[in-house]
Amino acid sequence: MDLEINIKTELPGFSLDVNWRMQRELVVLFGHSGAGKSMTLRTIAGIAPQGDGHIRLNGRLLYSKDMKINLPPQQRSVGYVFQDLALFPHMTVEKNILFGTRGIDSREARKKAMDMMELFCLAEYRGRYPHEISGGQKQRVALARALMRNPEVLLLDEPFSSLDDQLRLEMRRCLVNVVKREFHIPAILVTHNVLEVFSLADRVMVYSRGRIVQCDTPQAVFNNPVNEEVMSLVSLKKLYPDYLFT
Amino acid sequence: MMESVLSPLWISLSTVFTATIITFFTGIAVARWMARYEGKLRNFIDGILILPLVLPPTVVGLGLLMLFGKYGPIGQLLLLFxxxxxxxxxxxxITATVVSFPLMYMNARGAFEQVDVSVENAARTLGASEWRTFWSVTLPLAWPGVAAGAVMAFARAIGEFGATLMLAGYIPGRTATIPVTIYFAVQDGEMNQALVLVVIVLIIVFISLSALAYFKSKSYKVITV
Incomplete structure (x- = not known):
């Protein structure tokens, strides 16, 4: 597994200029809001302007300005969990999960969906609509739906941002158990939560104003932040509750 | 009496259903395109499409007459055939379609704009073609607004008078719709015929408003996650 992204995109008031590659690992894109993290994910998925450069996934060019290649999102083989989850509100949990299986034999798809629902503890909610289940269950539906098509890379755009601390912890465990251990799938997680960086990341890329300012293991970033901005992002105050510092 | 009521009723219903089917599909197509169009001409095109709603019906009728009349560009073309x-x-x-189109278009465009782009993008990343994304995700989510637009277009078309009189005239058994017939019945002192037609229009409008209320109540349940 190998994902290589080398993109320069100019937008009004913002530019993204990133060049990095990843292998079978969980990479966290970390930084302040508006630093270009989500934009990077959308660019990989083909749902944002692509600009100059190229994106290569497992040797296959998803995008290349020079070679005039720009695969549509349908052909990129990426699983995407959106920040607002983007579940289909008019479809049941089961139909949401089955949505991406067109082209697969329907009996086989149903069996796979059932296995997936059991894995994510969703089987008893299969007939319910998104507005009839809890926030944590919605997260799991979004994750299961994205994994149903066996994507080559999983893109997670701040999927836990709307959850309370307990549910965040639960979802982090779910992500580690299912995505890393069960599926062995490379994943890119966008977050500005430092706890998620330290509990999930194999490698962290710190974004600032559309550029990567530091790329290393979480421990290395924590021990040797390259500048004051990174230091403030990973400071102990972000890791521990305020009362420890008073 | 029966014939003088049934004939305009049949002409009105056949006109309105045909016009509604045309506005339904063209309205959806144009609204879908305009909902995502961000070009410089957006406001101008939008204004043109809504124009028949704000212009006096007689002005719309005269415009159509100039287009479709013997010396109009479309009229000339038709004369060749x-x-x-x-x-x-x-x-x-034609008149019912033109005057009712803006209501269908405005409602459908509003409904399409309400559909979260990330939900459509989710469908795309899950392998759905643009066509499937539209039919499986966009249209079902926008459906209450689209259906409400169709109902309002239907209601507007059934009440159309001025433009119809300008382009289609009043020919009993051919172009005499209910509103035009009511006008001429009152003018001729045929109050019974006029009142019966008024009651029929009220029933049709009441059914339309009930359908509108149904679709409005439906939209809350479907769109809320």
Whole structure:
């Protein structure tokens, strides 16, 4: 597994200029809001302007300005969990999960969906609509739906941002158990939560104003932040509750 | 009496259903395109599409007459094929379509704009083609607004008077719709015929409003996650 992204995109008031590659690992894109993290994910998925450069996934060019290649999102083989989850509100949990299986034999798809629902503890909610289940269950539906098509890379755009601390912890465990251990799938997680960086990341890329300012293991970033901005992002105050510092 | 009521009823219903089917599909297509169009001409095109709603019906009728009349560009074209639409049943359909289109378009565009782009993008990343994304995700989510637009377009078309009179005239049994017939019945002192037609229009409008209320209540349940 190998994902290589080398993109320069100019937008009004913002530019993204990133060049990095990843292998079978969980990479966290970390930084302040508006630093270009989500934009990077959308660019990989083909749902944002692509600009100059190229994106290569497992040797296959998803995008290349020079070679005039720009695969549509349908052909990129990426699983995407959106920040607002983007579940289909008019479809049941089961139909949401089955949505991406067109082209697969329907009996086989149903069996796979059932296995997936059991894995994510969703089987008893299969007939319910998104507005009839809890926030944590919605997260799991979004994750299961994205994994149903066996994507080559999983893109997670701040999927836990709307959850309370307990549910965040639960979802982090779910992500580690299912995505890393069960599926062995490379994943890119966008977050500005430092706890998620330290509990999930194999490698962290710190974004600032559309550029990567530091790329290393979480421990290395924590021990040797390259500048004051990174230091403030990973400071102990972000890791521990305020009362420890008073 | 029966014939004088049934004939305009049949002409009105056939006109309105045909016009509603045309506005339904063209309205959806144009609204879908405009909902995502961000070009410089957006406001201008939008204004043109809504124009028949704000112009006096007689002005719309005169405009259509200038287009479809013997000396109009479309009228000339039709004459090449040996036909004309002025003072014929198709003229009632054309006017009903033109005056009702803005209501269908505005409602459908509003409904499409309400559909979260990330939900459509989710469908795309799950392998759905643009066509499937539209039919499986966009349209079902926008459906209450689209259906409400169709109902309002239907209601507007059933009440169309001025433009119809200009382009289709009043030919009993051919172009005499209910509103036009009511006007001429009152003018001729045929109050019974006029009142019966008024009651029929009220029933149709009441059914339309009930359908509108149903679709409005439906939208809350479907769109809320």
């Amino acid at each position: 040996g036909t004309t639409v002025v003072f014929s049943w198709p003229a009632t359909v």
